[in-house]
Amino acid sequence: MREIQLSLNQTQKIRLQKALQKLESLHSKVNSDASVTVADTIPISLEDSILKGHGTAERNGEVVATVCGVVERVNMLVYVRSLRSRFKPEIGDIIVGRVVEVAQKRWKLEINFNQDAVLMLSSMNLPDGIQRRRTAVDELNMRNVFEENDVICAEVRNFQNDGSLQLQARSQKYGKLEKGQLLTVPPYLVKRQKQHFHHLVQYGVDLILGCNGFIWVGEHCDARDTVAEEQLNNTEEQNTKSTRVSENVPLETRRSICRVANAVRVLSTLGFSLTLEVILEAFNLSSTLNLGIDEMLGSEFHVLVAEKEAERRSSLTKKKR
Amino acid sequence: MVGLSVGEKHFIQGGINQNLRSDGRKRDTYRPIFVETGVIPQANGSARIRMGATEVIASVKAELGRPSALQPDKGKVAIFVDCSPVAEPTFEGRGGEDLSTELSVALQRCLLGGKSGAGAGIDLSSLVVAEGKICWDLYIDGLVVSSDGNLLDALGAAIKAALSNTGIPRVHVTAAASGDEQPEVDISDEEFLQFDTSEVPVIVTLTKVGRHYIVDATSEEESQMSSAISVSINRKGHICGLTKRGGAGIDPSVISDMISVAQYISEQLINKLDSEISAAEADEDES
Numbered sequence: 001m002r003e004i005q006l007s008l009n010q011t012q013k014i015r016l017q018k019a020l021q022k023l024e025s026l027h028s029k030v031n032s033d034a035s036v037t038v039a040d041t042i043p044i045s046l047e048d049s050i051l052k053g054h055g056t057a058e059r060n061g062e063v064v065a066t067v068c069g070v071v072e073r074v075n076m077l078v079y080v081r082s083l084r085s086r087f088k089p090e091i092g093d094i095i096v097g098r099v100v101e102v103a104q105k106r107w108k109l110e111i112n113f114n115q116d117a118v119l120m121l122s123s124m125n126l127p128d129g130i131q132r133r134r135t136a137v138d139e140l141n142m143r144n145v146f147e148e149n150d151v152i153c154a155e156v157r158n159f160q161n162d163g164s165l166q167l168q169a170r171s172q173k174y175g176k177l178e179k180g181q182l183l184t185v186p187p188y189l190v191k192r193q194k195q196h197f198h199h200l201v202q203y204g205v206d207l208i209l210g211c212n213g214f215i216w217v218g219e220h221c222d223a224r225d226t227v228a229e230e231q232l233n234n235t236e237e238q239n240t241k242s243t244r245v246s247e248n249v250p251l252e253t254r255r256s257i258c259r260v261a262n263a264v265r266v267l268s269t270l271g272f273s274l275t276l277e278v279i280l281e282a283f284n285l286s287s288t289l290n291l292g293i294d295e296m297l298g299s300e301f302h303v304l305v306a307e308k309e310a311e312r313r314s315s316l317t318k319k320k321r
Numbered sequence: 322m323v324g325l326s327v328g329e330k331h332f333i334q335g336g337i338n339q340n341l342r343s344d345g346r347k348r349d350t351y352r353p354i355f356v357e358t359g360v361i362p363q364a365n366g367s368a369r370i371r372m373g374a375t376e377v378i379a380s381v382k383a384e385l386g387r388p389s390a391l392q393p394d395k396g397k398v399a400i401f402v403d404c405s406p407v408a409e410p411t412f413e414g415r416g417g418e419d420l421s422t423e424l425s426v427a428l429q430r431c432l433l434g435g436k437s438g439a440g441a442g443i444d445l446s447s448l449v450v451a452e453g454k455i456c457w458d459l460y461i462d463g464l465v466v467s468s469d470g471n472l473l474d475a476l477g478a479a480i481k482a483a484l485s486n487t488g489i490p491r492v493h494v495t496a497a498a499s500g501d502e503q504p505e506v507d508i509s510d511e512e513f514l515q516f517d518t519s520e521v522p523v524i525v526t527l528t529k530v531g532r533h534y535i536v537d538a539t540s541e542e543e544s545q546m547s548s549a550i551s552v553s554i555n556r557k558g559h560i561c562g563l564t565k566r567g568g569a570g571i572d573p574s575v576i577s578d579m580i581s582v583a584q585y586i587s588e589q590l591i592n593k594l595d596s597e598i599s600a601a602e603a604d605e606d607e608s
Contacts, residue, residue: 151326
């Protein structure tokens with residue numbers, strides 16, 4: 001198990017060990033015999049014909065695992081799913097990415113994957129909202145929509161033949177993200193869920209959990225109709241854009257944004273999956289303890305979060321029974 | 322270093338103006354500092370310091386050598402910094418050389434004083450063995466393992482911790498020599514002299530973003546800086562060295578203000594570092 005990068009004194013180490021062991025024991029009933037390490041034999045019954053999938057190899061007539069992970073079986077397919085891996089995109093995933101290049105009729109985005117993703121100009125709503133063919137003028141105005149280094153939220157549309165992703169941002173909830181901060185966490189901590197856009201109403205904070213490990217925490221913006229309003233006033237275009245961005249985030253909202261961001265950082269250091277519940281738990285824990293926002297990144301708070309999470313999950317499993 | 326969008330830049334600058342940075346710190350707060358000493362057993366002293374995501378290692382090696390003719394009663398210290406490609410892909414090959422030279426020169430200026438040796442933070446006269454003939458040469462090496470801003474402060478703190486961890490073997494002069502001959506020496510394997518680091522200064526870097534100064538900037542905040550001043554201050558509050566980086570000019574009155582802010586911050590930093598270093602040494606003794 002990769003060591004957690006924290007400096008803890010003796011008592012804190014012991015407390016953290018206990019909390020992590022408690023969490024492990026809650027889950028050890030599930031399929032512990034399905035986990036394999038490299039060169040373990042995968043048990044198969046010799047009568048079935050099976051397809052050897054990713055993470056397996058044939059050695060001396062046996063099927064052997066080539067990665068550490070969990071054995072999954074789907075009909076005739078047997079493969080090994082590794083627990084910590086690069087981001088594996090699927091169609092419909094919500095992605096947060098950063099524009100690295102403005103190319104002909106498309107934007108190239110960096111998304112923590114082995115290749116840059118592509119967002120076609122035709123997959124993006126035009127500022128005036130009309131559905132029409134993209135002309136050369138639209139192509140020349142691409143930089144007014146998204147520039148280099150902008151942070152964008154989009155959805156995976158399909159895969160291209162070379163394996164890179166094609167994105168689309170047609171809905172109002174996708175588009176440029178401003179007034180906030182972008183955090184990077186390991187992608188396997190963000191599991192696919194029903195909702196990736198979270199609007200924390202009482203704090204006025206938007207939280208977007210990108211499946212690629214980019215997490216956006218920022219001030220709440222209503223659905224991106226502000227882009228349409230801005231482009232309508234063509235003469236005032238420059239003014240409205242700069243004033244919209246340079247309006248200061250109010251201090252209370254900024255405090256909430258920083259607290260949520262620190263909660264995400266703490267959970268990512270501890271290696272816990274990021275869901276809205278867990279993040280809000282860590283947030284509320286820090287508020288009830290009246291911790292200064294920067295004190296959340298100290299080792300004591302990490303240990304407290306681990307203990308709280310162990311308690312929460314054990315109470316959940318008790319309720320289920 | 323990834324770029325930042327306009328919105329993110331405004332967020333960072335707005336945070337600094339409102340005294341609430343992206344990770345919740347105030348303008349004058351350092352990130353948590355973690356110290357580990359004795360990480361390189363072959364060196365006479367070593368330390369690893371982590372400030373947030375910035376991680377540096379410093380090591381001290383001592384060798385016997387001749388003192389320079391101009392200062393026969395002082396030992397010699399050389400400081401070199403290496404930026405590892407592990408820290409940033411741009412450091413690969415010769416990419417990190419500029420930054421390494423800049424950091425080495427700044428550290429030499431802050432810790433070693435002027436050419437005549439005056440005002441040095443490290444007491445060079447304690448390194449002499451036989452005046453004019455034999456002295457200790459200290460080679461201090463810094464390695465940047467992970468870079469997230471504020472490298473100079475981290476390296477200064479690491480060097481201070483490594484020096485506290487340094488043990489210089491005791492030397493007995495067995496045969497006195499006359500003229501130019503080298504006396505014979507007997508280097509003891511058992512007895513060590515702990516280096517006295519109460520006079521070693523710490524380095525505080527103040528980064529100017531907009532109208533405010535912040536301490537311990539992350540690399541995102543450093544990308545927004547107009548200029549930065551690094552002041553090395555010792556326990557008495559005296560300034561041992563001063564370096565300015567960045568393209569924008571600063572008014573002299575602003576520099577005086579920044580220096581007084583740095584003096585105020587350095588008191589807390591010195592206390593924090595001392596307690597962390599003694600805790601780290603205690604841990605090392607246990608294990």
